Amino acid sequence: MNYKRFIFFFILVLSLSGFANNMFAQTGAAGESLEPQQAKEESNENAGEEKKGINITELVFGHVSDSHEWHLFSIKHEGETETPVAMPLPMIVYESGKGLSMFLSSNFEEWQKSKDGHTKISNSYQGYHLEMNMKEKVIADDGGNVYDLSITKNILSMLIGIALLLWAMFSVAKQYKNNGAMKSPKGFQNFVEVVVIFIRDEVARPNLGNKYLRFMPLLLTIFFFIWINNLLGLLPGGANFTGNIAVTACLALITFIVMMANSNKHFWGHLLNPPNVPFLVKCLLVLIEVMSLCIKPVALMIRLFANMLAGHIVILSVICMIFIFGTLNRYVGWGFVPVSLAFSVFMFMLELLVAAIQAFIFANLAAVFIGQAIEEGHGEEAHAAGHDAKHGH
DSSP states (O other), X not given: OHHHHHHHXXXXXXXXXXXXXXXXXXXXXXXXXXXXXXXXXXXXXXXXXXXXXXXHHHHHHHXXXXXXXXXXXXXXXXXXXXXXXXXXXXXXXXXXXXXXXEEEGGGOOOEEEOTTSSOEEEOOBTTEEEEESSSEEEEETTXXXXXXXXXXXXXXXHHHHHHHHHHHHHHHHHHHHHHOTTSOOOTHHHHHXXXXXXXXXXXXXXXXXXXXXXXXXXXXXXXXXXXXHHXXXXXTTOOOOTTOHHHHHHHHHXXXXXXXXXXXXXXXXXXXXXXXXXHHHHHHHHHHHHHHHHHHHHHHXXXXXXXXXXXXXXXXXXXXXXXXXXXXXXXXXXXXXXXXXXXXXXXXXXXXXXXXXXXXXXXXXXXXXXXXXXXXXXXXXXXXXXXXXXXXX
């Protein structure tokens, strides 16, 4: 086992070292220094030209943001040219009066910066072009309203996650069907059963009471969907799907709709007409409760988004510190490689834990919010308990 771990870390060191060497060559940081006068002359000669080096902001946010192509890596050639290796994705664009247009994102190959230098603009194709700043979006050349229905990197990652989720659940269900529920599970089936029992006993039952079975499919789907996509985002070249606020907003909205659809009169009575409270206090309390109701899905949305986005940014920032130090001195950059590698591996292992924790927290909070909406009053609970005792339950 120790030998295998040594080989694993050795491969990581070689991979990161090769990447660092390639990036050092790109930045021209070979440990050479220019004389002040020479640097000044070259600065004057190249005024208005783009500075050589790594744009850390563009590199980090290019990884965590969505894109119309799935960029894997770039091949460095002699000189300063690079060939990006990317998987083109289908673009589906609808514009009023023009209809639906479908083509591959590989048609946008030439990029140039805008006058302000903050936005990258692609070449035009079929009346459309891409603009990329913090977010990549499709723009019509004629200024018309565009509805982007494309299969982006995040959407493709979601489809892969759904396929893996369906495969895992159907394979386990098939094993139960073939072997029966009374036979001891083995392998992956045993792992899934442990997780399902954990969600049932630690999330559903404590928060939903005797109605927990009704919401178990929702809670299990939320947990496994978020967990699988969190893990996919940690793969090399993976998409930051759960670090997209639109994704977490949709998950929070689904939870909120289920909560509202299953809410009872006791919930609304205490929300809009709190009992035994003076009128003036009641007006203030109702306002606070309504605000709290609206904040619940927002809290779900931001918690998952912020945690997953922050984890990706921290890992990428630590790796980029190699190149930041390398621009100062080549040997300083190489010396920082072991430190950056060790901390990156530590953060990666921590993110594996965070991936499961965030899925659990989202499912647990969803159960808490739904449980508050379906909670019966004390009178109803006493009546139900008396009814059960009368019939010997």
